[in-house]
Amino acid sequence: MDNNQLYLDTKQLIQYNQKLSEIFTQIKTANEPADFFGVVKPTADEIWQVLDRWKPQVLDWIKIEKPKYFHPNQIESTCENIQAVSVQAFFPDTKEKRFKELIRSNKYIFDTLIELLEKQEKSQ
Template sequence: MIRVEVSNMNLIMSSRELFLILDDCKKRFESINQKPEKTEELFYQDVKPMFELALDKVQMWKPLAEEWVKMNKPKYIHSAQIDSTIDNIEQIVLQSFYKDINKQRFHNLYNSVEYVLSSILSEIECSQ
């Protein structure tokens, strides 16, 4: 029982960290007038460090989320969605830096990730 609670707490914290990254990306994406052109300097100074941070957070989140799905078998979250969520987070981070990205696509990706993270957090909160 204690192991499950610790695992759930780690998943909650990890999910919230991903929410912070997503919110940062959304703010950056929506400030479209302030985005610089694609350059190598932008990539190495801003894009790459943020992408690597997101990857680190996702790598901590993934095994926790997969284990939680396997143990709890939630009705609306499946293991395939965990992998899709990771891919979507990567795309959100990258797309948030550039002007020439389709707004609809960005928001669809964002909403998809938000749904999975929110659903996991809600399910954990309801089970406690």
């Protein structure tokens, strides 16, 4: 199995996750929601496109590699989380504590996957 695309997509999702966190801070500070059709929807669509490619790859990888402490239900949750924050980041009334928990959870899963992929690459 070629994990290169999975690695690249995971790195891209890490960048999106970080960018959404920064956007949330800016929107919260300005207390002004972003334009839905001009900004929110195109950004969310872009992220969801990568997510749609990433999810089956990572689920296949889990099925084949059977990593310890890394399960399909975590991937399902992460997909839901990144979809949620890709929209919520643009609205100042989003609950900060919950938003940051989702960002942190996403980061943990993405970082863990990168670690596992790099470890696997070194062992081959």
